[in-house]
Amino acid sequence: MTPLTIATLNTRGCRMALRRSQVLSYLREGGYSVVFLQEIHTDPTAEDRWRLEWGDGVYFSHSTTWQAGVATLFSPNLRPKVLGVTAAMPGHLLHLRVRMEGLVVNLVNIYAPQMSSKRPQFYQRVSDFLGTLDSHECLVLGGDFNTTLEERDRSGAEPSPAAANILRGIVEHHSLVDIWHDHHPDDTSTFTFVRVEAHRSHHSRLDRIYLSRFHLSQAHSSAIRPAPFSDHHLVTITVSLHAERPGPAYWHFNNSLLEDESFVTSFREFWLAWREQ
Numbered sequence: 001m002t003p004l005t006i007a008t009l010n011t012r013g014c015r016m017a018l019r020r021s022q023v024l025s026y027l028r029e030g031g032y033s034v035v036f037l038q039e040i041h042t043d044p045t046a047e048d049r050w051r052l053e054w055g056d057g058v059y060f061s062h063s064t065t066w067q068a069g070v071a072t073l074f075s076p077n078l079r080p081k082v083l084g085v086t087a088a089m090p091g092h093l094l095h096l097r098v099r100m101e102g103l104v105v106n107l108v109n110i111y112a113p114q115m116s117s118k119r120p121q122f123y124q125r126v127s128d129f130l131g132t133l134d135s136h137e138c139l140v141l142g143g144d145f146n147t148t149l150e151e152r153d154r155s156g157a158e159p160s161p162a163a164a165n166i167l168r169g170i171v172e173h174h175s176l177v178d179i180w181h182d183h184h185p186d187d188t189s190t191f192t193f194v195r196v197e198a199h200r201s202h203h204s205r206l207d208r209i210y211l212s213r214f215h216l217s218q219a220h221s222s223a224i225r226p227a228p229f230s231d232h233h234l235v236t237i238t239v240s241l242h243a244e245r246p247g248p249a250y251w252h253f254n255n256s257l258l259e260d261e262s263f264v265t266s267f268r269e270f271w272l273a274w275r276e277q
Contacts, residue, residue, distance in 0.1 A: 003220060003240045004033040004078070004100070008142040008207055010111070010193075010232035013041040015066070017049075022229045024054055030225075032236065033075045036209075038111035038144045040069040061109075063091025070094045070109050070143070080105075088129045092122065095129070097137075102243035105138045112146035112163075119147060119163035127170050138241060139174055142209035144232065150181075152188045154204040172262075176210035179237045180222040182256075190224055192233040207235045215241065216256060 007030065014020045014037070027035055042050075043062050050058050050071070057074030059082075068091035074080065080098040087094055096107040108130070113122055133139065147163050148154045149171070158164050170176070184190070192207040211219055222237045257263045 003238050005031070005236055005238045006034045006036075006140060006142065006209060007032040007234055007236045008036040008038075008109070008144070008209055009227055009234040010038045010144040010207060010230060011227075012039055012230045012232065015041045015046070019229060020046075020050070020053065026227065026229070027073070030234075030236075031075070033078050034107065035073040036107075036109035036142045037071045037073065038069075038109070039067075040071050041066050042069055042071075059085055059094065059096060061087035061090055061092070061094035065091075068092055068111055068113075070111050072096055072107060072109050089122070089125060093126060093129065095133075100241055103138055103241050104134075105140060105241055106133050108139065108141045108143075110141070110143040110145070112144065114146060116146075116160035116163070119160045120166060123147075123163050123166040123170065127166060127173075130170060130174060135174070138215050139176065139212045140209065141170075141174075141176060142235075144207050146206055148204055148206065149178075153191075155191075155202050171210060175213040175260075177213050177216050177219075177256075178208055179211050179216075179219050180205075180208065180224065180235060182216065182219075183222045192224055192235060194231060207232055209235055209237050211237065211239065213256070213260075215239070217254065218242075 011023050014023055042060070047058070047060060054073060055076045057076065057079065059072045061070050063069045070091065072094055080100040082096060082098050083104070084097040085095070092111050092113070094109045098105050098107060110126060112119055145167065147160060147167055148158055149164055149168055191203040191205045193204050195202045218240045220238045220240065225234045225236065227234050
């Protein structure tokens with residue numbers, strides 16, 4: 001099976017034909033399988049032009065204003081069976097449930113509000129929506145989170161700690177892994193967004209892709225790449241998502257679970273109870 005490369009990028013607007021052409025050319029050159037785009041700044045009247053320039057594999061969630069807007073693109077070489085499409089929050093959350101290589105995958109593309117005061121409510125709605133998905137199915141959550149969870153992911157203070165706490169709960173509850181962090185645990189100098197104010201620069205890693213922990217072994221690599229037309233960088237992960245096929249094999253323990261405090265606690269309780277029995 002061919003590995004898939006999933007990418008996420010805040011385009012900072014694709015309303016104009018020239019910018020749209022720049023973005024799509026950049027994505028074609030990268031050869032990405034699935035792309036989450038944020039801040040596309042388009043409306044339904046632009047959909048035909050996108051599909052004419054990219055292909056049929058484009059799905060949108062438009063905002064009611066020129067701001068925001070997200071889109072999920074599939075490479076012309078990838079045609080998964082789309083089981084459902086939900087624009088849960090117009091312009092901010094787009095969910096696609098697809099079947100690839102026999103595996104059902106929930107692709108959730110989000111763009112968190114720029115205003116920090118709106119983020120706690122946004123993430124609570126994200127949490128509520130994710131709670132409606134089948135927990136046994138693979139989940140890929142990516143986009144521009146406008147929120148960081150660790151100090152090493154920003155140069156200053158997190159402006160919305162309440163939103164960060166809710167997002168942290170989402171990650172833990174759904175057993176999600178920040179793939180780039182998992183692959184680069186000692187990197188403290190790579191960011192995806194830079195803002196310059198009053199002769200000072202602020203760095204943060206706002207753009208991320210999370211994957212279900214149960215499929216972590218299928219994630220082979222991750223990278224961050226500059227995008228010349230945006231102040232955000234493009235983030236990618238390469239994975240081999242497929243349904244597990246039964247057959248003779250040696251079982252081996254997933255050592256990453258030893259870092260999961262809830263798993264360690266529950267297993268310790270089970271082991272003590274079993275010994276007593």
